[in-house]
Amino acid sequence: METNLLQGDCLELLAQIPDNSVDLIVTDPPYQIDNTKAGGKSALAKSIQSMNNELEAANICDGFNKSVLDQMVRVMKNINVYIWCNAKQIPMYLKYFVEGLGCAFDVLVWVKTNAAPLFNNKYLTDKEYCLYFRRGGVL
Numbered sequence: 001m002e003t004n005l006l007q008g009d010c011l012e013l014l015a016q017i018p019d020n021s022v023d024l025i026v027t028d029p030p031y032q033i034d035n036t037k038a039g040g041k042s043a044l045a046k047s048i049q050s051m052n053n054e055l056e057a058a059n060i061c062d063g064f065n066k067s068v069l070d071q072m073v074r075v076m077k078n079i080n081v082y083i084w085c086n087a088k089q090i091p092m093y094l095k096y097f098v099e100g101l102g103c104a105f106d107v108l109v110w111v112k113t114n115a116a117p118l119f120n121n122k123y124l125t126d127k128e129y130c131l132y133f134r135r136g137g138v139l
């Protein structure tokens, strides 16, 4: 089996991949972090503000940029994709893949035993989510 490793901006590289040529996508795109709810003035909030600004400017956060999702669907033989995300992103991915494309789905959870005790009016950040979507017969 031939392995082809491409390094670069996924927004550019995805466009070069032929239709119906990919068996599986496993992706860990940027998480959508809402600074204002994370106590916008905290040291943590300040430290990630510039990254958030860049992501917003590139329109990457919102649904991993719908055009990227469209590209991912275009290149897959059958929809068969794992997407790491945070809780805030779950509804938009479900809307896109389940409501929009009729996919089956599952939610996988990575439970961490050593989470930092940063509560700040939310549940302990001791887990990450990985959504799985498929459509059609995927082996």
Ligand SMILES: C[S@@+](CC[C@H](N)C(=O)[O-])C[C@H]1O[C@@H](n2cnc3c(N)ncnc32)[C@H](O)[C@@H]1O
Residues within 6 Å of the ligand: 008, 009, 010, 011, 028, 029, 030, 031, 060
């Ligand atoms: C949630 S992190 C994933 C981290 C990765 N799983 C790791 O262990 O290093 C999201 C990553 O997406 C990268 N990224 C953001 N926009 C991108 C783009 N247009 N093309 C490729 N990577 C991008 C960021 O630099 C960041 O490293």
